[in-house]
Amino acid sequence: MKITRTNALKGTVSVPGDKSISHRSVMLGSIADGITEVHHFLQGADCLSSIACFRQMGIHIENDGNIVRIHGQGLHGLKSPSDVLDTGNSGTTTRLMSGILSGQNFECVINGDASIQSRPMKRIITPLSMMGASIESLRGNDCAPLKITGQKLHGIHYDSPVSSAQVKSAILLAGLYAEGETSVTEPVLSRNHTELMLKGCGGDITSVGTTATLRPVKRLEAQKIVVPGDISSAAYFMAAGLIVPSSEICIENVGINPTRDGMIRVCQAMGGDIKLENVHEVCGEPVADIIVRHSSLHGTVVEGEIIPTLIDELPIIAVMAAFAEGQTIIRDAAELKVKESDRIAVMSENLTAMGVDVTPTDDGMIINGGKIPHGAQIQSHLDHRIAMSFAVAALASEGETEIIGSDCVNISYPTFYRDLFQLAK
Structure with missing residues (x-):
């Protein structure tokens, strides 16, 4: 150019449309009950990676280029993918999806492009492992590809060393599958789109200062989202x-x-x-x-x-x-x-x-x-x-x-x- x-x-x-909100609409829509309708969805490569990954796990997602409809299968409706989940260039897809996958009843591998394979994943591996997750960096360098074997999780309180919405969100999304309360405290408040969207679909989440606290619920409700x-x-x-x-x-x-x-x-x-x-x-x-x-x-x-x-x-x-x-x-x-x-x-x-x-x-x-x-x-x-x-x-x-x-x-x-x-x- x-x-x-x-x-x-x-x-x-x-x-x-906002990239962060578009990603989260796919993820929460997939594990909610009912059809989540998303208007002004960002049709960028990163967000399309999120759609592709959840389609691989059995979620029917319609995308006509303007409105995206996600046919959610509930908190426990994801299916084991038959191949590696390819997140492309998307750190958001990689990190947030790791939180959801940590609490499933199947094993999978997440990988992405050369950039993703060099980006730090220890920042999510550490707290998710504290919750009982089984996450292995297959090259032993704390980067993707990541092998995740779903486990029973338990809630933790995590004092995050970094203010990162991706870290916070990965932990909170894992908290949906954990026994007990999960909370994250950040040095400074990072973007709060996950908390707002969880609340919108019936999640039990509260925020006080730089701490977000989630209690598990039996189901999330589909919603209409305008990005x-x-x-x-x-x-x-x-x-x-x-x-x-x-x-x-x-x-x-x-x-x-x-x-x-x-x-x-x-x-x-x-x-x-x-x-x-x-x-x-x-x-x-x-x-x-x-x-x-x-x-x-x-x-x-x-x-x-x-x-x-x-x-x-x-x-x-x-x-x-x-x-x-x-x-x-x-x-x-x-x-x-x-x-x-x-x-x-x-x-x-x-x-x-x-x-x-x-x-x-x-x-x-x-x-x-x-x-x-x-x-x-x-x-x-x-x-x-x-x-x-x-x-x-x-x-x-x-x-x-x-x-x-x-x-x-x-x-x-x-x-x-x-x-x-x-x-x-």
């Missing part, structure tokens, strides 16, 4: 509207869950003209239209409790920092090293190629902005968030930018380039 500078971005855009636009996808348009001169963009129906809204807060902290309109609630999730206009940005410090609310948005925040006057510091984000790529190294390498003054650190980066970057050849490392971030950077940079491996955006946002370029004036 080759991209050059544009004069302005103007118009209205609707981003695909809001994914704020992680909206983030690219928010950044583009702020850094491309003369721009004004309306991003419709975006989920603004307070465990996910850190991007909005950082944009405002950097002096961005960003406003929320038409704020309302859909299926327990707050939703709004986001209006963003070109702004003169300044540097800021992104650290501490806000990090879990924008962990996927840090690459595009680093791009914004390159266009902002002064210094931006990102810290407390060592989690970036174990995403689809080592995002600290990859962002630093590519920003440097565009002439940006950036210094990688152990847990983030320091960016001295204010000078217009120049076009360069960008290595996406097949990381969708890297590719989308530099597509946005290219629209406000001098010269031509070429993104290698640009098709990786299909993982979360198949129509990203079309939606971005149709705003260009």
Whole structure:
């Protein structure tokens, strides 16, 4: 993909459904009783991996490209798959499904692509094993492929060393099959979509501070789910509207869950003209239209409790920092090293190629902005968030930018380039 500078971005855009909520709708819909109907489901490769895995376990799932209908078979209705469960590039599918599979009455193997085979799974193996699960990393490196042999589980209280919705969710989903109460305490509250959706389908779950507590129930009820636009996808348009001169963009129906809204807060902290309109609630999730206009940005410090609310948005925040006057510091984000790529190294390498003054650190980066970057050849490392971030950077940079491996955006946002370029004036 080759991209050059544009004069302005103007118009209205609707981003695909939230990736986290789409994944969870398939998983909880599969183990609920009845038909779960999901509107605005994200048709990205990651979420389609979740559908494929549950189909392999005997769940009938209809997907017409807009509405997904999941014919749930109840908590104990999954069947032993005849082959390896392939999660593709999806860490969410791999980790959350491991929690469900730990309490089944069959044995299976989960595997994914090269990226998944290098991502850390010990963070779920440890707590699930404490619950009585039998999970073996077949290569002995605490990564996929994972062999899971279903067991009788017991509830635990787990003090998680990381604020991770995937870790928390894996434990809570295993808790559906455990004897007694299961609870997870995090250092800082991570995204809470699992808790909200469990509550919506009749789960016995409470949240106090950074602790979520689940008690097992005999059944979960199917529900109708309307998936809001994914704020992680909206983030690219928010950044583009702020850094491309003369721009004004309306991003419709975006989920603004307070465990996910850190991007909005950082944009405002950097002096961005960003406003929320038409704020309302859909299926327990707050939703709004986001209006963003070109702004003169300044540097800021992104650290501490806000990090879990924008962990996927840090690459595009680093791009914004390159266009902002002064210094931006990102810290407390060592989690970036174990995403689809080592995002600290990859962002630093590519920003440097565009002439940006950036210094990688152990847990983030320091960016001295204010000078217009120049076009360069960008290595996406097949990381969708890297590719989308530099597509946005290219629209406000001098010269031509070429993104290698640009098709990786299909993982979360198949129509990203079309939606971005149709705003260009």
